[in-house]
Amino acid sequence: MQTLVDTYNQHVSSGKIQREEEQERLLTKLDALRVIVEQKQRKFLFSKPSIAPRGVYVWGGVGCGKSMIMDMFVDTLTVGVRRVHFHSFMQEVQSSLNEARQGRVKDALSPVVKQISNEVKVLAFDELQIKDIADAMIVGRLFEALMEKGLTLVVTSNRAPIDLYKNGLNRDLFVPFIELINERFDVVEVSDVKDYRQNLISGEEIYFSPLNLNSVERMNTLWSTLTGNSSAGFTLSFKGREIIFPFYKDGVGRFDFFEICGQMFGPGDYLAIVETVRVLMVDNIPQLSRANFNEAKRFVTLIDAAYEAKIRFICSAAAKPEMLYTEGEGSFEFRRTASRLREMQSKNWMLI
Numbered sequence: 001m002q003t004l005v006d007t008y009n010q011h012v013s014s015g016k017i018q019r020e021e022e023q024e025r026l027l028t029k030l031d032a033l034r035v036i037v038e039q040k041q042r043k044f045l046f047s048k049p050s051i052a053p054r055g056v057y058v059w060g061g062v063g064c065g066k067s068m069i070m071d072m073f074v075d076t077l078t079v080g081v082r083r084v085h086f087h088s089f090m091q092e093v094q095s096s097l098n099e100a101r102q103g104r105v106k107d108a109l110s111p112v113v114k115q116i117s118n119e120v121k122v123l124a125f126d127e128l129q130i131k132d133i134a135d136a137m138i139v140g141r142l143f144e145a146l147m148e149k150g151l152t153l154v155v156t157s158n159r160a161p162i163d164l165y166k167n168g169l170n171r172d173l174f175v176p177f178i179e180l181i182n183e184r185f186d187v188v189e190v191s192d193v194k195d196y197r198q199n200l201i202s203g204e205e206i207y208f209s210p211l212n213l214n215s216v217e218r219m220n221t222l223w224s225t226l227t228g229n230s231s232a233g234f235t236l237s238f239k240g241r242e243i244i245f246p247f248y249k250d251g252v253g254r255f256d257f258f259e260i261c262g263q264m265f266g267p268g269d270y271l272a273i274v275e276t277v278r279v280l281m282v283d284n285i286p287q288l289s290r291a292n293f294n295e296a297k298r299f300v301t302l303i304d305a306a307y308e309a310k311i312r313f314i315c316s317a318a319a320k321p322e323m324l325y326t327e328g329e330g331s332f333e334f335r336r337t338a339s340r341l342r343e344m345q346s347k348n349w350m351l352i
Contacts, residue, residue, distance in 0.1 A: 002076075004030055005024065008069075008072065017065070025188070026188055026190055027072070029186060030154070033073075033152070034073060034076060034077060036053045037121065038078055040150075041078075041079045053152055054186055055147070055154060055184060056154045057155045057157070057185040057187045057188070058155065058156045058188050060158070060191055064190045065190065066190055067126050067250040073154065074122075079121045079122060081120055081123075082122070083124040084124070084126070084232075085234055085248075087129075087234075087236065087237075090132075090139070093138070094138075109142065110145075113145040113149060116146065116149075117150070117151055122154070124153075124155075127251065128155045128164075130164050130174070133169050136169075136170070139177055140177035147184060161181040207316075207321070208317070210317075211286075211317065216283075219283055219316050223247070231249045231254075236272060238268065251277055251278040252277060252278070252279040252281070253276065255280075255283070257283065257284045260298075260302065265298055265302075270306075273305070274306050279311065280306055282315040285299070285316065287318040287319060289331075290328030291328075293329060296328075303340055306344070307340045307343075312349070321338035322335075322338045324338065
């Protein structure tokens with residue numbers, strides 16, 4: 001059977017990726033886990049589930065290849081596996097918990113965990129981060145219960161376990177989860193790896209105008225380069241509301257202009273969006289004027305948020321930045337936005 005390292009070497013040979021020692025070390029760890037999981041599945045096919053093997057918690061900076069390698073791991077498994085963005089998973093769990101509580105069960109978590117364990121044997125969580133106190137209060141019990149059912153957990157995160165939910169409300173109640181990670185998971189840091197997304201689009205044009213078939217094709221090409229032309233539905237909860245990402249994969253989000261600027265979004269919404277992505281793609285930015293003043297104001301707010309967050313911004317627009325908003329209230333102030341758009345196109349514009 002082909003190992004993960006074999007697959008990795010094939011990608012290196014084809015020029016798809018560059019060899020990185022830290023990534024190879026992680027691959028070896030996941031390869032060993034894959035063998036254990038599949039042997040365990042065969043051994044206990046007709047037996048009661050046993051305690052899960054140690055999970056793997058992978059953390060490191062953006063663009064270091066964590067999600068790419070986890071995808072390779074998931075693709076090689078022959079047991080039931082689900083790969084899901086952690087935020088989306090927790091939204092599902094919270095919804096299921098609410099339904100269970102309405103049924104007046106003694107422990108609402110029990111039926112939720114039972115349903116999950118009946119469906120899969122491996123859960124692969126991408127981009128684990130804790131910002132919501134409701135998630136912080138349940139995640140420890142959830143992980144422990146899933147592992148007691150025999151599920152194997154693999155996690156990627158931008159943060160070391162000790163930095164999760166840092167300065168969060170009632171964080172002392174969250175500390176047992178950090179202890180659980182350290183006790184039941186192999187914690188692997190992927191460091192000293194250049195941002196592969198930055199490398200993929202380094203030197204590429206990322207602002208396309210005017211709006212025509214060529215700009216559509218070039219946006220689609222970059223999306224394919226960054227995501228493999230795949231996406232998963234993603235909904236971001238923010239202050240009791242939902243922000244729907246039409247296209248999302250591994251920290252890359254894509255919207256049409258009116259999907260992101262035509263709704264009643266404020267500064268807080270845009271801050272939440274740019275905190276969730278490292279690359280943001282916006283299609284079909286129209287000519288801005290007094291006729292679409294509200295959308296133009298939101299666009300300015302969006303660019304300010306993206307600029308301060310130092311994310312990569314890729315877009316197609318009706319005109320070059322300086323000609324995008326030339327008349328109407330706010331056009332003079334838009335010069336700063338145009339300047340920021342130009343700066344964000346620079347080859348020196350680096351992701352943090």
